[in-house]
Amino acid sequence: MANSSARPPRSDRRRNHERLLAVATDLIACDGAGVSLEEIARRAGVGSATLHRHFPSRRALLEEVFHEGVERLCGRARELGRDDPGTGLATWLEELTLYTTNNRGLATSLMSGAGELPPEDTCHGMLLDAADDLVARAVEAGVARPGVSAADLIVLTNAISLATEGDPATAGRLLRLALEGVHP
Amino acid sequence: MANSSARPPRSDRRRNHERLLAVATDLIACDGAGVSLEEIARRAGVGSATLHRHFPSRRALLEEVFHEGVERLCGRARELGRDDPGTGLATWLEELTLYTTNNRGLATSLMSGAGELPPEDTCHGMLLDAADDLVARAVEAGVARPGVSAADLIVLTNAISLATEGDPATAGRLLRLALEGVHP
DNA sequence: ACAATAAATGGGGTGGTGCTCCGTTTGACC
DNA sequence: GGTCAAACGGAGCACCACCCCATTTATTGT
Incomplete structure (x- = not known):
């Protein structure tokens, strides 16, 4: 079912995904779900485009x-x-x-x-x-x-x-x- | 109790208030409470400052x-x-x-x-x-x-x-x- | 070791928002 | 009509989500 020809994600991708998730978890816990996505990206040290690439919504x-x-x-x-x-x-x-x-x-x-x-x-x-x-x-x-x-x-x-x-x-x-x- | 030295509101104020309320009622009914305040002001034909003056929040x-x-x-x-x-x-x-x-x-x-x-x-x-x-x-x-x-x-x-x-x-x-x- | 290549990135742009100054207009009252 | 406070509106600010595209980076084959 899953496309097995897909290559595993690059290491930087995995790293950024983790960072974003960690920062988002913290920020949401203390400021609620409406927290600014820009802010999450900023604190994770990645560009906002990267956040939107990892999480489309x-x-x-x-x-x-x-x-x-x-x-x-x-x-x-x-x-x-x-x-x-x-x-x-x-x-x-x-x-x-x-x-x-x-x-x-x-x-x-x-x-x-x-x-x-x-x-x-x-x-x-x-x-x-x-x-x-x-x-x-x-x-x-x-x-x-x-x-x-x-x-x-x-x-x-x-x-x-x-x-x-x-x-x-x-x-x-x-x-x-x-x-x-x-x-x- | 109420300050009786307050003058009655000017006619344009009353008119704008009504218009804003009417437009807001319509817009909220069809788009929900998150509707853009700018949009309400725009459709009511008043500046956004006026809306904020009438409704501080x-x-x-x-x-x-x-x-x-x-x-x-x-x-x-x-x-x-x-x-x-x-x-x-x-x-x-x-x-x-x-x-x-x-x-x-x-x-x-x-x-x-x-x-x-x-x-x-x-x-x-x-x-x-x-x-x-x-x-x-x-x-x-x-x-x-x-x-x-x-x-x-x-x-x-x-x-x-x-x-x-x-x-x-x-x-x-x-x-x-x-x-x-x-x-x- | 290194070149080739696709994957991934980030800065900057766009269009939108809520909100606030501040110079201008306008209604009310004499 | 003239005066004056009340009310206005546009421009400006800071912020936001989202997207484009030139640039960097990890991987893979030799």
């Missing part, structure tokens, strides 16, 4: 920045699904909310499901897959109503993080509210 | 654009609180969500509660007041758990609108999910 950059953390969250979902089908979903959603709330910009990155990148190694796709399984188990265990979909839950936690960005306490409270419901 | 502009609709929603809250304390809250939240989802940008405008403007004629403040009463009646009627606060509910609906912007169907579904809860 802000979205693409964010996807790579958060890839590792999202992968960890997916692993955690598998773990919880295996060990604790009962409260696993709730626990995972709480962890997800905490992560997206603390990583200003992930929520933004998750927003638009469809993009120009490959279908299912976007953060959104990865989390969706992980959640699907967890939700199925939860419904099976009778701790989640049959109607709920993983997609909706992802969007909901995403929404909460987006609106409470930087305030984990409120985010957690809203998530629990949504899980328990407003009606008694 | 984007936030201030959004507040005025949505003021009327928000006031209507507040009236509706009083109405529902009076007539139907039972399902009034749920109905109102649904209407609120529908409105904020259809008016791209209101959610953005509601986000930051505290600003540089007067405390309680911001959209956020107005809705908060209206919701407070409605929530109190709902708790009293036993249809809402005692823990829930109006502020949290506003943020929650706001979050949903923000994350589903432009998709009322999803927004409604998520709201109902949050009202009923994930657990059975």
Whole structure:
């Protein structure tokens, strides 16, 4: 499937990619996802054209920045699904909310499901897959109503993080509210 | 309280204010809250300085654009609180969500509660007041758990609108999910 | 070791933005 | 009408995303 005639990337390319990613991670963590791309390039010591060559859109950059953390969250979902089908979903959603709330910009990155990148190694796709399984188990265990979909839950936690960005306490409270419901 | 020595605004000021507001309303409705302020000024036929003189921040502009609709929603809250304390809250939240989802940008405008403007004629403040009463009646009627606060509910609906912007169907579904809860 | 070559780079240009001076116009009031 | 503060608008500033193209650099074959 992959074009095997492609030569491995040059060493300077790899080096710059790493540098950009590292700087972007730092800057996004402290200033949010709206940070200036020029600034990232500047601090990484590369021209702005190089940044745009490596990451054709802000979205693409964010996807790579958060890839590792999202992968960890997916692993955690598998773990919880295996060990604790009962409260696993709730626990995972709480962890997800905490992560997206603390990583200003992930929520933004998750927003638009469809993009120009490959279908299912976007953060959104990865989390969706992980959640699907967890939700199925939860419904099976009778701790989640049959109607709920993983997609909706992802969007909901995403929404909460987006609106409470930087305030984990409120985010957690809203998530629990949504899980328990407003009606008694 | 208000400085009564202030002269009434000049006619051209009033005219420009109206024009700007009208153009902004149209443009925001079709392009979202991020629309270019320059563009608004251009289409209103005024210099960009004039726009900034009338609305010192984007936030201030959004507040005025949505003021009327928000006031209507507040009236509706009083109405529902009076007539139907039972399902009034749920109905109102649904209407609120529908409105904020259809008016791209209101959610953005509601986000930051505290600003540089007067405390309680911001959209956020107005809705908060209206919701407070409605929530109190709902708790009293036993249809809402005692823990829930109006502020949290506003943020929650706001979050949903923000994350589903432009998709009322999803927004409604998520709201109902949050009202009923994930657990059975 | 070195030449050939494609890959990768970065400076500078373009067109856009939000915002602010400051000289000029204009409406209101006598 | 004349006066004067109120209001205006264009030009200017700093910043941004994004792109073009001449130049540099890593790799590979000899």
